[in-house]
Amino acid sequence: MNTYLCFKEETAINTINAGTITETVAGLCKEANYYLGQDMIEAFQIAYDHELSLTGKEIIQQLLGNAEIAKSEKVPMCQDTGFAVVFVELGQDVHIEGGLLEDAINEGVRRGYTEGYLRKSIVGHPLERVNTGDNTPAVIHIKLVPGERIKIIVAPKGGGSENMSAIKMLKPAEGVEGVKKFILDTVRTAGPNPCPPIIVGVGIGGTMEKAALIAKEALLRPVGTPNPRPEIAILEREVLNDVNALGIGPQGLGGIYTALAVHVEIYPAHIACLPVAVNINCHASRHREAIL
């Protein structure tokens, strides 16, 4: 009879306390609302230098001034402090103790929005519409990744730009021209409503909900960073040019900067489907991250 000895390889498990997650999320909620990212400020400055419309220039200048006030006084840059959309990249070797991950995140949102004097903008039932009073629940997207860290990204999403977002199930025969047309039609219909200059997040492929999710993930990229796939980077540039040729401009009052960037993400698709999701973001492109 043979006896086999089995040795189990020791893997490092990182234990993270739910309280730490709560504290981190609370801080990120406040920071995302007070501090406009440096990438956006630089994009604004380029737009200011090149915008042809004088009203457009004045608006961009006001928005830069607004960001400065928000930062120095620690007040939200926009009164719509948004739905707390939280992306979590959870390392497979992380063990969370002291509570459930989603509860910890929601408690962080509750604290951040209360301590930070942020607006409570969530109703508990979409039809009955009674305010939940604490900006919870958050919308949470969790992805398991290799490793022993947790990356948390808080990306508050305002209602105005979200309302102008759209998704369509194209026929594959409509191809890239159909995709471009849908993006352009969505931005044209939105006009001034989503507070241009906008960032356009696009998701192409996947299923209906996957296309929408990757469109939102596209908004997390530093402004103007191209997709690493060359054919998609070209598509992003072409769509950006076409969007700005619409002439909608800052706050929709006319100008050449309707959008500061177009970010496209793709995913494999079903043989019968070509979903396209367009998630518009206003100029308060808010997202802050931390790694635990």
Add this chain to the structure above:
Amino acid sequence: MITKIKLTTPLSDQVVEKLRIGQKVLLNGVLYTGRDAAHKKMIELLDHGQPLPLELKGQIIYYVGPSPAKPGRVIGSAGPTTSGRMDAYVPRLLALGLKGMIGKGKRTPEVIKAMKQHKAVYFAAVGGAAALISKCIKEAEVVAYPELGPEAIYRLVVEDFPAIVVNDILGGDLYDEGTKIYESSIS
């Protein structure tokens, strides 16, 4: 240097008749706030023949849901919300003498027609310049629907609140005019 016209509420027909799209204004005096929920409640009162919680004649409604005020401050950040969501309710309020609205985004043809008919004007404030705009607000108190939180009706007192005329009593639309100047052919 573009002259900005200083206006003080309440607005008379004579003042409103002279305003034209594209004019930059500095608003002073009282503004009332209201968003979807408050407008819906007001229309319900009108439907039941009941009085409104505020006198609308000559007044301006600012479409805003402010963030909470930090201690020692009058109000939180207070930029405009998208006006289109109030469009269904507006013609009846214009008929009661409402003279101005401040928000952002396009109004429907019905609202633009009602503005011509009842002599009212629509101003746009800069969306997202909420911290900057809050500096113009000197007083703020909730006068109706406190249960709506940020969607309550506030009575604000403002000083030199910057806005631009987007729709006037002649039916002009600054969004259409502005876009036309800058749109170019798509390659």
